[in-house]
Amino acid sequence: MAGFDLTDLEREVIRPLLPTKVRGVKRVDDRRVLNGIFWRLRTGAPWADIPARYGPFTACVNRFSRWRKAGHWARILQAVSEAYDGKVQMIDPSSIRLHQHGANRPKKGGDPVAWGARAVG
The missing domain is CATH 1.10.10 (Arc Repressor Mutant, subunit A)
Known part of the structure; x- marks a missing residue:
């Protein structure tokens, strides 16, 4: 199991x-x-x-x-x-892969998921 x-x-x-x-x-x-x-x-x-x-x-x-x-x-x-007396917890381990410089990209608002997508492209 x-x-x-x-x-x-x-x-x-x-x-x-x-x-x-x-x-x-x-x-x-x-x-x-x-x-x-x-x-x-x-x-x-x-x-x-x-x-x-x-x-x-x-x-x-x-x-x-x-x-x-x-x-x-x-x-x-x-x-x-x-x-389980309300003690069930779930963690979403998914992540978005960014370009190596994507983390330093200035954030100008909008959708955070789109930031990573633009950085990859």
């Missing part, structure tokens, strides 16, 4: 919140798909690079998209946070 895979406690908290509507084909196990989604979000890899142990990558991307549109993710994160 990887560090970003669901624990048994998290799975039991989340299970009642997951949609159960079957869409024509045999449903891939929710835990496998969720772990695949978490793997992809943690690594930043393309959806197609999700390891086979998490099921078809199409199942992961489709459920992620459908559940996002339906608002399921907000309920899932809220339930997990409550299960």
Whole structure:
């Protein structure tokens, strides 16, 4: 079990919140798909690079998209946070790569993400 895979406690908290509507084909196990989604979000890899142990990558991307549109993710994160007495913390380790001189560029307002993008270009 990887560090970003669901624990048994998290799975039991989340299970009642997951949609159960079957869409024509045999449903891939929710835990496998969720772990695949978490793997992809943690690594930043393309959806197609999700390891086979998490099921078809199409199942992961489709459920992620459908559940996002339906608002399921907000309920899932809220339930997990409550299960841990609100002590769940998330850190986004993503970063923006800058040109070596980009950090010294004068900032003239606007979008900070765009500063890095202009410095790279």
